[in-house]
Amino acid sequence: MNTPAGGAQPPPGGPVFAPLPGAAVDAFTRTDATPPRYVIHLPVLAGGLDSALGLARTLARSLAARPEVDAAGTTVSEEDTQHVRHWVFCDWILPDRRRCPLAAGHSGPCAPDDPP
Numbered sequence: 001m002n003t004p005a006g007g008a009q010p011p012p013g014g015p016v017f018a019p020l021p022g023a024a025v026d027a028f029t030r031t032d033a034t035p036p037r038y039v040i041h042l043p044v045l046a047g048g049l050d051s052a053l054g055l056a057r058t059l060a061r062s063l064a065a066r067p068e069v070d071a072a073g074t075t076v077s078e079e080d081t082q083h084v085r086h087w088v089f090c091d092w093i094l095p096d097r098r099r100c101p102l103a104a105g106h107s108g109p110c111a112p113d114d115p116p
Contacts, residue, residue, distance in 0.1 A: 043079065049086065052076045056088045057103065072099035 046052035053076055060071035075085035090100035092110045100110035 049076070053086065053088055053103075060088060072101065 087104035
């Protein structure tokens with residue numbers, strides 16, 4: 001087995017210093033000119049994933065007129081597995097830099113006509 005200079009063994013599972021996720025880098029490099037963003041977690045009880053997606057779509061569209069709301073970025077997750085998220089709207093970026101406003105997994109081409 002090859003060892004690095006000095007005879008030290010490399011750590012199991014990869015390098016000691018892995019790159020930070022983009023959000024972590026942004027948190028450390030943010031200046032006062034870029035205010036922090038906050039996410040509101042509003043737990044709701046839905047009867048299943050389809051019901052939760054429908055409710056999230058309705059809520060996002062009803063709040064889309066507010067400049068603080070990124071309706072196209074709406075996701076749904078189970079309460080105990082919040083790291084597994086399901087997109088409510090299609091996440092495809094359109095030529096005008098907006099997201100496709102159709103439901104995630106829609107059939108047919110993306111369309112910019114129907115804002116979230």
